[in-house]
Amino acid sequence: MTKLNNFQTHTSEDIRLLEDAVSEERCFGKDEDVIREDQTTNHVYLVVKGWACRYRTNSLGKMQILNYQIPGDFCNLHTTLTQKIEYSIGTLVPSVIAYITHDKIDDIYEHHSRLTRSFNWLALNEISILQEWLINVGSRPAHQRLAHLLCELLIRTRAAGLTEDHRFCLPLTQAQLGESMGITHIHTNRVMKRLRAEGMITFQDRIVEVMDWQRLKEYADFDARYLHLDNAEPSLIRDL
Amino acid sequence: MTKLNNFQTHTSEDIRLLEDAVSEERCFGKDEDVIREDQTTNHVYLVVKGWACRYRTNSLGKMQILNYQIPGDFCNLHTTLTQKIEYSIGTLVPSVIAYITHDKIDDIYEHHSRLTRSFNWLALNEISILQEWLINVGSRPAHQRLAHLLCELLIRTRAAGLTEDHRFCLPLTQAQLGESMGITHIHTNRVMKRLRAEGMITFQDRIVEVMDWQRLKEYADFDARYLHLDNAEPSLIRDL
DNA sequence: CTACACTATTAACTTAGGTTATTATTTCTC
DNA sequence: GAGAAATAATAACCTAAGTTAATAGTGTAG
Numbered sequence: 001m002t003k004l005n006n007f008q009t010h011t012s013e014d015i016r017l018l019e020d021a022v023s024e025e026r027c028f029g030k031d032e033d034v035i036r037e038d039q040t041t042n043h044v045y046l047v048v049k050g051w052a053c054r055y056r057t058n059s060l061g062k063m064q065i066l067n068y069q070i071p072g073d074f075c076n077l078h079t080t081l082t083q084k085i086e087y088s089i090g091t092l093v094p095s096v097i098a099y100i101t102h103d104k105i106d107d108i109y110e111h112h113s114r115l116t117r118s119f120n121w122l123a124l125n126e127i128s129i130l131q132e133w134l135i136n137v138g139s140r141p142a143h144q145r146l147a148h149l150l151c152e153l154l155i156r157t158r159a160a161g162l163t164e165d166h167r168f169c170l171p172l173t174q175a176q177l178g179e180s181m182g183i184t185h186i187h188t189n190r191v192m193k194r195l196r197a198e199g200m201i202t203f204q205d206r207i208v209e210v211m212d213w214q215r216l217k218e219y220a221d222f223d224a225r226y227l228h229l230d231n232a233e234p235s236l237i238r239d240l
Numbered sequence: 241m242t243k244l245n246n247f248q249t250h251t252s253e254d255i256r257l258l259e260d261a262v263s264e265e266r267c268f269g270k271d272e273d274v275i276r277e278d279q280t281t282n283h284v285y286l287v288v289k290g291w292a293c294r295y296r297t298n299s300l301g302k303m304q305i306l307n308y309q310i311p312g313d314f315c316n317l318h319t320t321l322t323q324k325i326e327y328s329i330g331t332l333v334p335s336v337i338a339y340i341t342h343d344k345i346d347d348i349y350e351h352h353s354r355l356t357r358s359f360n361w362l363a364l365n366e367i368s369i370l371q372e373w374l375i376n377v378g379s380r381p382a383h384q385r386l387a388h389l390l391c392e393l394l395i396r397t398r399a400a401g402l403t404e405d406h407r408f409c410l411p412l413t414q415a416q417l418g419e420s421m422g423i424t425h426i427h428t429n430r431v432m433k434r435l436r437a438e439g440m441i442t443f444q445d446r447i448v449e450v451m452d453w454q455r456l457k458e459y460a461d462f463d464a465r466y467l468h469l470d471n472a473e474p475s476l477i478r479d480l
Numbered sequence: 481c482t483a484c485a486c487t488a489t490t491a492a493c494t495t496a497g498g499t500t501a502t503t504a505t506t507t508c509t510c
Numbered sequence: 511g512a513g514a515a516a517t518a519a520t521a522a523c524c525t526a527a528g529t530t531a532a533t534a535g536t537g538t539a540g
Binding site: 062066079131135221 | 296298303304318319320321324327349350353356357360361363366368370371373374375377378379380420421461466
Binding site for chain 1: 526527528529530
């Protein structure tokens with residue numbers, strides 16, 4: 001709900017409605033799949049705690065990560081109309097996932113226009129982030145891609161209330177970072193070294209600290225508007 | 241409407257509703273912008289005739305195409321919640337674009353559940369295609385990217401009723417093809433040559449002919465499910 | 481506390497794809 | 511329909527990023 005409040009304020013009824021829609025909460029360990037590509041489901045998954053990602057593996061085992069989900073993010077809100085799922089959803093750290101059945105979501109779309117608007121906002125964000133990732137992978141050199149990804153994740157973790165300053169926990173291996181940017185883990189390492197050498201970030205024990213936000217932002221050609229946080233608490237995203 | 245019927249059948253009321261929602265139809269020449277990034281609008285654009293694309297240009301002038309729109313495709317259905325638009329929409333050939341105001345779309349979301357479902361299906365497709373493009377650019381070598389893109393466009397043009405066999409009109413320059421795959425036009429040319437040399441396609445006078453669909457499909461690692469045509473007229477997509 | 485398995489780091493070498501440049505072709509424009 | 515401007519097609523050369531391999535550090539199951 002923290003997240004949805006970045007779009008519009010919700011009544012206690014909205015909140016209860018969403019909470020009641022959750023049929024179950026399940027705990028997962030690190031690196032477990034919530035669902036595998038080509039399985040069927042009539043649930044939508046919401047990350048309550050932890051980190052998850054949507055990804056696909058091709059016939060040769062090469063993996064492409066499609067988005068990350070942090071607390072408050074739906075993993076597959078857009079799949080309500082189809083049972084078949086075209087990609088896998090996996091956890092990156094031990095996580096708690098809420099299950100919501102398609103009926104409940106349909107019911108909200110049918111009868112609750114305020115929450116419907118919020119869901120549409122989430123769909124808009126999903127598309128915007130995908131577009132930005134496509135731009136990242138399709139048109140930026142590797143060092144900019146990493147810088148851009150780090151900018152996004154800093155803002156998203158802040159907007160989710162996971163951090164308040166310029167450090168955040170990034171529980172990803174360099175291989176996984178590479179799989180979201182279309183580069184190998186070797187090259188991710190090279191590029192990470194470069195960002196560190198330039199004094200823009202540090203990254204130790206899963207903690208990223210952005211030392212020079214302004215410079216990182218420019219370096220990455222980062223423009224936060226695609227995250228649509230115009231209505232968020234200004235304090236959450238101050239200095240950004 | 242041809243397109244929406246690939247998802248579910250619509251009543252004459254649905255059809256009238258959509259037609260009435262169109263406030264205006266405008267004609268554009270080749271390579272004209274319908275709207276530029278960072279402009280504001282309260283319209284959603286629907287391609288009636290022609291080809292359009294959504295794209296973004298970075299500060300150095302490098303362009304990334306985010307999707308193509310053929311007749312029946314909305315260019316920006318997901319932007320109903322925001323006036324600011326984060327990318328440009330341009331035509332590739334002389335085109336007719338229908339304008340629908342945000343209110344009309346909101347009204348449909350609020351009162352017409354059948355059309356709302358269809359819009360949600362369009363949003364699902366938008367996300368699926370973006371994901372597939374991200375996978376394309378992020379994890380496939382250039383020759384596979386082109387083959388994959390051609391597979392997608394053949395099926396989409398067929399589903400839109402623009403062609404019935406294995407040829408279709410592709411009104412794109414090699415530069416534009418490259419801009420959708422994250423490669424240069426020089427390399428697009430190299431890779432196109434290779435597909436031709438292998439006897440999979442021909443491409444002359446803007447007409448692509450797929451000579452060996454099975455082989456192209458395998459070569460591209462193409463799986464049409466992401467286009468969600470399960471409910472389409474079987475004849476439209478036979479042999480695919 | 482040890483052993484095994486990830487993960488990070490770096491080096492050496494290779495290659496897909498980028499850059500620049502040149503010459504046909506088309507395609508617009510006046 | 512001549513001239514100008516895109517577009518396509520190739521070649522030669524270069525570089526960002528991939529590949530393979532080796533080492534060191536970290537985490538963790540027993």
